[in-house]
Amino acid sequence: MEIDETINVVPYDVQWPILFQNEKVNLFKAFGDDAIDIQHFGSTSVQGMFAKPIIDVLVGVKTLELNNSVSNKLIELDYEGFGETGVKGRLYFRKRQEHAYNLAVVIWNGEQWINNLLIRNYLRDNPHVAKQYAEKKLNAIHKGYTTLLSYSDEKADYVSNLLEQAKKSIG
Numbered sequence: 001m002e003i004d005e006t007i008n009v010v011p012y013d014v015q016w017p018i019l020f021q022n023e024k025v026n027l028f029k030a031f032g033d034d035a036i037d038i039q040h041f042g043s044t045s046v047q048g049m050f051a052k053p054i055i056d057v058l059v060g061v062k063t064l065e066l067n068n069s070v071s072n073k074l075i076e077l078d079y080e081g082f083g084e085t086g087v088k089g090r091l092y093f094r095k096r097q098e099h100a101y102n103l104a105v106v107i108w109n110g111e112q113w114i115n116n117l118l119i120r121n122y123l124r125d126n127p128h129v130a131k132q133y134a135e136k137k138l139n140a141i142h143k144g145y146t147t148l149l150s151y152s153d154e155k156a157d158y159v160s161n162l163l164e165q166a167k168k169s170i171g
Contacts, residue, residue, distance in 0.1 A: 004149045009050050020055050031059060036061065036108040037060040041056050055099065060113050118163065122162065133158070
């Protein structure tokens with residue numbers, strides 16, 4: 001399967017945190033001691049936020065060299081791997097079934113780990129910013145950016161600015 005896919009944005013679903021918690025249990029079993037921490041991130045982790053109905057999961061590891069046991073267990077959980085896919089320091093996996101999941105496997109407490117959690121926490125702490133971001137997402141869809149890659153490109157500058165705002169907010 002190729003990386004690009006058709007996407008949509010939907011209103012917040014109260015099931016998203018529950019789906020994350022259930023998948024987190026499976027992922028800790030798959031990663032074993034290789035996973036230091038597993039966090040819910042992305043828009044589905046921000047209460048009230050419009051989002052793609054895909055649960056984003058951040059897996060913090062010591063090394064991106066995953067052993068065969070972990071890779072095989074992810075395959076058993078129906079994840080497919082795409083490597084770094086243009087994001088240095090992140091291994092991307094996804095599962096598309098009744099519920100959809102994206103895994104970002106990154107170095108725990110590394111740049112990808114810190115930046116993704118900074119944005120999540122900033123959006124959680126600033127509902128007015130989360131609302132603006134949701135409007136940006138909906139506008140992107142309405143303008144016809146309905147594939148993953150075009151949608152991601154359309155909002156890339158906005159996300160970059162969000163990260164800068166989040167960094168400034170912590171001093």
